[in-house]
Amino acid sequence: MVIMTTASSHSFEPVLARIAEEIERTPGRGRPADYIPALAACDPRRFGMAVAELDGTVYGVGDWREPFSTQSITKVFTLALDLAREGDALWEHVGREPSGNPFNSLVQLEYENGIPRNPFINAGALVVTDRLQTRSSDASGELLAFLRAESGNPALDFDQDVAASESAHGDRNAALAHFMASYGNIDNPVPVLLDQYFRQCSVMASCADLALAIGFLARHGIRADGDRLLSQSQAKQVNAVMLTCGTYDAAGDFAYRVGLPGKSGVGGGIIAVVPGRCTLCVWSPGLDERGNSVAGVAALDRFTTLTGLSVF
């Protein structure tokens, strides 16, 4: 059950209020993604942040209940859903090393025989969605059902305009998928896979929804209803890949500043996990040149500094 707290009831409230105040005073928020026209209109001054405890208690500040475009944040959930179904066989099709390259890069794929470096660059996420599609026959539907269940919010949905907009500008993802198919690393017809992937990226959810939905990674693989999704070891593995690969070619800097497993999306959201303690989601649509939210990274940096909650 999701419990919304009142302003004075917990020590996370003052920390969140202080971070929001500091962010408000900070100039320079980066620029919203413009390669997906439906995202370009977002106001970079929007800011929200939520912290969820393991029991589903959630605290927030600013625009923490405002739905935004989740984009690449969904890559964590499809990875977890596919790992739960097929286990280690997945790792024969996608690696788990940082790429050091932009999220939509093609360059490593040919040298590495169509096996993407990790599940969080676009090529790797396409492989994961393809494998989940083979196993579930509706990868994006399975993702949406999972997000609704874990967040306790049955209203979560796809944004058809964002999916259509991305499909209309999807040449690079199509190139990645066709290239990997030429190496035999994609099972489904590329148009089917791309449709699933663009729907997946278009899910709208708030900071509160996502902080709750990622709770299973802080509970070592246990879902909100007490059922196990991942083994303790698999939950550790997903957290480790988030730490090393979740913010693309800025993963080193993110680990240095924030010290938590985290995953960003070009909608301006970032989720982060404090294993055994709590989960976070922050949203602000202005991005840096590597595609990570400027205010989002700054807010998580301040959170771990002020609370001492990090994995290090």
Ligand code: DON
């Ligand atoms: O594949 C794409 O281009 C997007 N739908 C998702 C990219 C994304 O969020 C990468 N994030 N930083």
